[in-house]
Amino acid sequence: xxxxxxxxxxxxxxxxxxxxxRIIVAQERSSRGGxxxxxxxxxxxMEVIRKYVKVEPDAVKVHVEREKGHDVLELSVSxxxxxx
Amino acid sequence: xxxxxxxxxxxxxxGKTTTSASLSCGLAxxxxxVAVIDFDIGLxxxxxxxGCERRVVFDFVNxxxxxxxxxxxxxxxxxxxTLYVLAASQTRDKDALTTEGVRKVLDELIADGFDYIxxxxxxxxxxxxxxxxxxxxxxxxxxxxxxxxxxxxxxILGLLASKTERAEKGNGGVKEHLxxxxxxxxxxxxxxxxSVADVKEILGLDVIGVxxxxxxxxxxxxxxxxxxxxxxxDVSEAYTDAVExxxxxxxxxxxxxxxxxxxxxxxxxx
Numbered sequence: 001x002x003x004x005x006x007x008x009x010x011x012x013x014x015x016x017x018x019x020x021x022r023i024i025v026a027q028e029r030s031s032r033g034g035x036x037x038x039x040x041x042x043x044x045x046m047e048v049i050r051k052y053v054k055v056e057p058d059a060v061k062v063h064v065e066r067e068k069g070h071d072v073l074e075l076s077v078s079x080x081x082x083x084x
Numbered sequence: 085x086x087x088x089x090x091x092x093x094x095x096x097x098x099g100k101t102t103t104s105a106s107l108s109c110g111l112a113x114x115x116x117x118v119a120v121i122d123f124d125i126g127l128x129x130x131x132x133x134x135g136c137e138r139r140v141v142f143d144f145v146n147x148x149x150x151x152x153x154x155x156x157x158x159x160x161x162x163x164x165x166t167l168y169v170l171a172a173s174q175t176r177d178k179d180a181l182t183t184e185g186v187r188k189v190l191d192e193l194i195a196d197g198f199d200y201i202x203x204x205x206x207x208x209x210x211x212x213x214x215x216x217x218x219x220x221x222x223x224x225x226x227x228x229x230x231x232x233x234x235x236x237x238x239x240i241l242g243l244l245a246s247k248t249e250r251a252e253k254g255n256g257g258v259k260e261h262l263x264x265x266x267x268x269x270x271x272x273x274x275x276x277x278x279s280v281a282d283v284k285e286i287l288g289l290d291v292i293g294v295x296x297x298x299x300x301x302x303x304x305x306x307x308x309x310x311x312x313x314x315x316x317x318d319v320s321e322a323y324t325d326a327v328e329x330x331x332x333x334x335x336x337x338x339x340x341x342x343x344x345x346x347x348x349x350x351x352x353x354x
Contacts, residue, residue, distance in 0.1 A: 012274075015275065028239070
């Protein structure tokens, strides 16, 4: 990095790459190991909820927790506040 | 004790075959009895990199289907006494490789007293890649310091942790290592390339080798001589270090810092 780096407004591209990777890798790891139908399930639940309530696209969270002997499917939906 | 090592990456073109060829040569040069197997069915290439393409008579699928014996299909390297190559089949039949067929071939190599079996995985996450890793004891994940390669490597790490015999049986899992290729210390210093530390941090794995970007790799593949055998190349030294680390020797990483050119080198472009 030369003297010009001092005047550079944008961060070095490697820093951007690292940040992007950190986010996407964490996201993909969290959904890893879950059944393949999970994204589809999430989408359909989303559609059903939207028939009744106006929710944001990321309001539905589907998560599979591995426990001894059985899996737990966790569903969490954040509904909009009363004022919103 | 035979050790089965898969050389894999997910993404194509990152240097799996170059790495398989050089690691197997390096291990054989240490006196180990080594077999290197091309799992890229339909796209045979390891034979070219090893320089034995004109000596392929029978291939991996021929052995599995019983067209020939394993001994007939193993190509003995002309440079190293204890090194053997098993070429991939050029068939377009994707089902030619079977789990049981691969198991049979590996078992026979183990019974033959091979020290190491290197499985050169095809790119992607299809059947060939799956079978290349399935019986592995260890994995060398080849990665370029570049976003798509790093992401694909993480995907492969997920598969190594779930879709291998060791993972299924729960006996310790596959031991994983990272090997960075096409590394440019100059670009890392300029903030244009992910560093070894960055990749290590994102993937959370130990680094077994860092191979510098070099024109020597193409020159070696042109000639059909694995680049590790090109004695005066940095790439050769970097692969030699990686082989030592595979064998358990602890060595500091080389070729990861920018070489500052001296005054004369800068003046005369040395």
